[in-house]
Amino acid sequence: MNQLPKNKYLTFTLLSFMTGLLLMMAVHTQSAVLKSQGENKNKAIIDMIESLETELDELEQSISTTRAEIEAIESEQATAEENSETMQKMLSGLRVRAGLTEVTGPGIIITLEDNETGAAQAKAQNPNYFVPENFIIHDKNLLYLVNALGLHAEAISINNQRIVTTSHIRCVGTVIMVNSSRMAPPYEIKAIGTPEILEACVTASGEYKGLKAREMPIKITKEEEITLPAYTGSLSFDHTQDAIAK
């Protein structure tokens, strides 16, 4: 062995040195590999966690948004319901005011009749000067009485004909027409309101005084509760439009 040439040992030593170098290189590289693998693993897990967290955040946000939406819809619905309720109330109130429903309340009843006894007496006393028109109730009598009531009465009817915005009281020959339906004595004017005020309105009116002076049988009764019928005619508004809405 000692006889081996030096260059053989040299080669061997050189290669050994190289091997040692490579060995450490491999060791270091491998540790780097392991480290990177660990990092990769951790990184993958961290990435996953982060992405899940962001997803969670998004989902939570969407939950809160959805909740807010639900709330908004619910409140909208509630307001819609409230609106429709108030509208219904308003509508029914308006229907009452418009006279489209039967109504009850305190008020007065004015009963008018043709003065038949007076007519008979006058006819008997002085037939030549007997004027039958002076002893009957005319459309104007009713109209003025209704006008006298108008300011304070909430609802008025004459013989089951409800007085509404389109109502008219006219004389057609020998009969009185209210709402285009014929009336016959006795005439019964019903008015809802404070009975005392209504009575005062009527008694203070010239028409009442005139009728009394002519001894027409007119009678006012205050009632705790009277019932007025609904207006059954048509209420057509073909041409009128709401100026504000338009």
Place this chain on the structure above:
Amino acid sequence: MWLPVLGLITGVLIGSMFTFTIPIVYAKYLSVSVLAALDSLLGSVKALLEDSFDSAILISGFFANMLLAAGLAFMGDRLGLDLYMAAVIALGIRLFSNLGAIRRDLMEMHHTRKALKQAKAGEVNDETQQ
């Protein structure tokens, strides 16, 4: 005799000191190459002991084995086979067999030396007797 061992230790020390690294992708090839290099070194130790050492064989074997091992690993990666395992197993077996041979050679050498010593001692005794 101890020069190659010194070389190996120096290499390890320098490698530790400077911490050279290669791209991670080639880590496996380098590891297999190192195994091949170690095998070559052990083989040459054996050759030294058996007096059949040839630096040309060592150098060619060293690099050829390294290249083949790394090449196998590389090819295995390309083919989706753990071909580097073939290199690892073959080289592992060779390492053990080389180590065994070295052990036996060393034992033999030890016995020969002992016998020589005894023979020498005998000769000395003969001389003194004479």
